[in-house]
Every structure is written in structure tokens, then in C-alpha cells.
Amino acid sequence: MLKLLGAKPLSGKDTAHVLRVLDADPVASCMIAARVQDSGLDPRSFHGEMWSRGGPDESLCFYGANLVPLLGSVDDLRSFADRACRGPRMCSSLVGRAELTLPLWDMLEPDWGAPRELRSEQPLLATSTYSVFPPDPLVRLVHADELDVYLSAAVAMFIEEVGVDPQANDGGRGYRRRIASLIAAGRAWARFEDGEVIYKAEVGSQSASVGQIQGVWVHPLYRGQGLGSAGTATVVDSVVRSGRIASLYVNSFNWPARRAYSRIGLEQVATFTTVLLD
Template sequence: MLKLLGTRVLGTRERDAVVRALGADPVAACMIAARVQQRGLGRSALGGEMWTRGGPERALCFSGGNLVPLAGTRHDVEAFADRALRGPRLCTSLVGRSELAIPMWAVLEPRWGPAREVRSDQPLLALDGAPAVMPDPEVRRVTMDDLAPYLEAAVAMFIEEVGIDPRLHDGGQGYRERVAATIRAGRAWARIADGRVLFKAEVGSYSDRVGQIQG
């Protein structure tokens, strides 16, 4: 009984079951579904671990740079929080639907301390058809020639959104390469005038069903 109620790390052989489980909520799970579909469940490739309690179709949580409760009951997310407290803190943010993330944070906060910000009511927006407005003809795909101004805008947006500077730990080399990789992959668009980015957007993650637009 104790083994059944405990949490465990999902292995590489359970990838297909995890993909099916994430498909039940494709919009909210897009970021993690994309990783699992493209990289599998190996810890180094995935950038973290996928936890379950009772099987992936019942309860799921991703633990990596973000801690992401994906499915389960209140008792499940509390169990995931307890597992996170057993080792060193690995994540910078707790992300997920409020009905999962807020109860998890209630368990974590007494040990981890207060959050920079708690967003208990942040809309999750989705578009499943054609947009209602005409596209801006000045928005174009970003090239590597645009890296400098695009990176400057990306850093500013990151600081405004997350509250920390992504260049702190290594002088910005890691974040610069991440932005450059997005550009090289053809997933960044912007309106740039006189060397200044007026608008930017990129496909941050994409599963086989959903693309996550950020910017």
C-alpha cells in the first residue's frame, strides 16, 4: 500500500504512456509534452525528471528548471511537493494550472520561503482558428544579423516577466546561445526599425498538437 501511494520517477519505457496522459490537456501541457516527444524521458535529455503517483494517467509532475504539476488530485500534488522537499531545490519557478500549482506552493513555501510573485489568476489563452486581425506586414522572421537588438529585447522582456536577469550566472553566454538557437531554428519573428525591436514573438515550445507563442 505504501508503495502504491508513493511517488516515483518515470522511466524511458513509459514515454508513450506519458505522451498519452499529457494529451488530455494539450494546451497547458505543451511545454512539457514538447520535451517528452522530442527528447524522451531520459533525465539528461529531458532536463529533469517526470514524477508520477499511481501511474501517468492518474498523476504527473515535471521536476527540472521549473517545477510543473501536470495532473492529479490535491493529495497527489502535495505528495509531489513533499518529494521536492527531500532534496536540494532545483527549480526557479513553479508553473501550472492554479488548481494544481497553488496547493503545491502551500506545502513548499514554509521551507523554501516567500515567492518573488504569486500569479494565482493568470489567463491561459489559446487560438484554434484564424486570427481576427490582419497580420502586420512589417513583422518578419528574424535572422542572425538581427541577434544583437533581438537579444537586447529578449533580456528586457525576461527581466520584466520573470523578475531576474538571465545573464546573472554566466555573463549571459547561456541565454545568448538559447536565443541564437531559436533564431537559427526559424522560430523567432520581429518588427525591427532603425536597429530597434518594436515587436517580438517566438515559438517557445511546440508539441505535435500545440505551439506555445511567447513575446
């Protein structure tokens, strides 16, 4: 009967069931699994909804700041699209496995309009072993009193990668809080030279089994010197040392980054798609 009625939000009583399903695809589901592990499915703390059509074993989709399809058939994706179009759009992007995200976007585009950017092929990389590339001993955890200088590098990275200023909407308060929370959690890494960040990365999402690295950036004046490989090797080794799989995803056209990650020993386990919306 539930299938006939379309996608429905799940509730706190479904948390354990959802976690079991996400655990079957731990690398691709890391962003959402980390959120469910931290907050359960209570909408007051989850900051979004988890949808299903027929139960978590058959279909799953997260809807919040991002729209993330996690499991389902074409009919399930159509039910997610129908539900997403019922009210004002909440999300700023779609992201997830390409085989789910691309068809979901095809269903949404007639209502939501053309995307700002479609990144259809993003290799999802992972490793459970220490890097085969020598790590950079000068890359370390960022201290709380280094927030301002680290934030400047994070903003530069975001603008270069996403094409928008993360400080535009609220004067940067939300983005500053996000970066400060990662620093406080021991999940922001950098190499400093003369009081300036020349390499940075964060473990943006961390589930019980996976640490997803994001925001990898090398200062333009220091590129081509191997700092990206060595710095990311340091972060990968830290994630692996914690007993987790180290993961990240990269644009298919970013060949310097792909070569750097290959040198480290990260291997492709899936393909992501990201749809950036205005």
C-alpha cells in the first residue's frame, strides 16, 4: 500500500533499519550515514527528511540542504521527484551515485529549471590502507586560534571549486560556523608557511566506518610541487589510523588531482554526480 501512495518521510523508529541499509554501501552513503548516526531521524535535529517508498530496503532518499538519492528503482526516483516538487525547493544541489542522481535530475529539471552546473562524472575514491606516497610532516591539525587565516583559504577554495562565495548570503556567519566546528572536531588540516595556508583539507563527513575528505586545496603559488599528494596522504593516513576507510570524490576533468590521488593509492569504487542549482 505504501508504494501506491508514493514516497513518505521516515521517522525515528526507522533509524536502526536505515543505518543497516546505509551500512551496505558505506563509502557512497557516508555523508548521510554520519548524519543519521549523530542525530537519528528526528526532524528537529536531523535537519532534513529521509524518504522511502516501500521501506528502507527498497528505496531511500535524503532531502535537506542537499538532495541525495541513496537507493531505488526508476519508479522510486519518480516518487522522490514528485515529492520534491510539491513545495518550495529546499536544496541547493543534488549529489550521489551517478546511476541514481542523473535520472532523478532528468525528472526534476522540467520543474526546477536548468542547473548552474552539472558535474555528471565524479570518481568516488577510497582506500583502507595507508598511503603509498610519503605524507607531508608539516601538514597538521588546525588550531582554534588559526580560524581566520584558515577560513580565508577555505573561502578561496570554495569560490574556485563551486563558483560562488560561501559568505554571500549571511555575511559568512554560517560558513564560518561550519569551518570552526570542523576545526574544533579535529577534522581540519593545513600546512602553513609564513602565516599563510598553502595546503588545506577537511574530513567533511565522518561516519563510524568512513571519513570523507573534502576541500582539498593548494595555494596557486605552490602548485606543481607535490604538496597536494603529500598533504592528502597525511590526511588519508589519519583517517585510516582511526580505523576508517578514507574516501573523497573528484571531478573527472581535474587530472592533476586525479593523478595526485592515484599516487596516494586511492582507487575508484563508484561514480558520483553533482548538480549545482541557482
